[in-house]
Amino acid sequence: MIRLFILLALIFPSKQIYSQSFMENSAFKSGERISYNIMYNLGFIWVNAGKVEFSVDSVTYNNNPTYIFKSSGSSYSSYDWVMKVREAFSSYFDCKNVKPLKYARKSIEGSYFANEIYEFDYQNNKLYSQIENSKTKLTKDTFDLKLNAYDLLSAIYVCRNLDFSKYALNTKIPFLIFMDNKYEPLYVKYLGPAVFEDREGKKYNCIKFSASLLSGTIFTSGENMKIWVTNDNSHIPVYIEADILVGSVKAFISSYNGNK
Numbered sequence: 001m002i003r004l005f006i007l008l009a010l011i012f013p014s015k016q017i018y019s020q021s022f023m024e025n026s027a028f029k030s031g032e033r034i035s036y037n038i039m040y041n042l043g044f045i046w047v048n049a050g051k052v053e054f055s056v057d058s059v060t061y062n063n064n065p066t067y068i069f070k071s072s073g074s075s076y077s078s079y080d081w082v083m084k085v086r087e088a089f090s091s092y093f094d095c096k097n098v099k100p101l102k103y104a105r106k107s108i109e110g111s112y113f114a115n116e117i118y119e120f121d122y123q124n125n126k127l128y129s130q131i132e133n134s135k136t137k138l139t140k141d142t143f144d145l146k147l148n149a150y151d152l153l154s155a156i157y158v159c160r161n162l163d164f165s166k167y168a169l170n171t172k173i174p175f176l177i178f179m180d181n182k183y184e185p186l187y188v189k190y191l192g193p194a195v196f197e198d199r200e201g202k203k204y205n206c207i208k209f210s211a212s213l214l215s216g217t218i219f220t221s222g223e224n225m226k227i228w229v230t231n232d233n234s235h236i237p238v239y240i241e242a243d244i245l246v247g248s249v250k251a252f253i254s255s256y257n258g259n260k
Helices: 004-006 013-018 154-158
Strands: 033-042 045-061 064-075 085-094 101-107 114-120 126-133 137-143 172-179 184-197 203-213 222-228 237-243 248-257
Touching: 013 237, 045 085, 064 154, 085 154, 154 172, 154 184, 184 222, 203 237
Parallel strands: none
Antiparallel strands: 033 045, 033 248, 045 064, 064 085, 085 101, 101 114, 114 126, 126 137, 172 184, 184 203, 203 222, 222 237, 237 248
């Protein structure tokens, strides 16, 4: 479930990312907290399924100033009979050089569990992984580190600094992330400005996208996700809807504070 949110904002062309000064980002700051409510649909029934939270903090990692991005998500106990979800992600990110340093994931999705750690070694151009899941015993691998590759979580915060006004309508924007122990080329399609009105009647001026997804324990493959982010410097995701293997899911922003 939480990977719905992590996938939602991967909206970047590689050249733009590396040309930005991430230390002077205009989208967020240390101390930011954002929460979401998840709703699940099966047939004509909508139920409150769970919650997801994101946070940004500043730490020292390997003697360098670093952002640490964290995200956690869980289904409500009343929804666990459908699919129990407990997930936690973290990503250390080099503020100065705009690069992920270390990524960790611990997930339970129904009967599936996964533990992952990825470390990015730029000096030797290597990516070291440790993964363990329902299908694989603990394994350690080394991969060649590809240019402009990101982990799922850090990619959200990088792309929030993009100038979306530079894209033509229906432009497909490719990106490369390392997930599930392999590189995955995905894309999003820019759908232009839009107004989103939440369930309380509050309106947000937004930018709208669709996203390509990979099949897995929750999602079906294809361009099956729609995302609305605020049309300002923060680019905060306020609403997401997506088709999943059984039914569909919606996510509404419920609170945010400490935003830049």
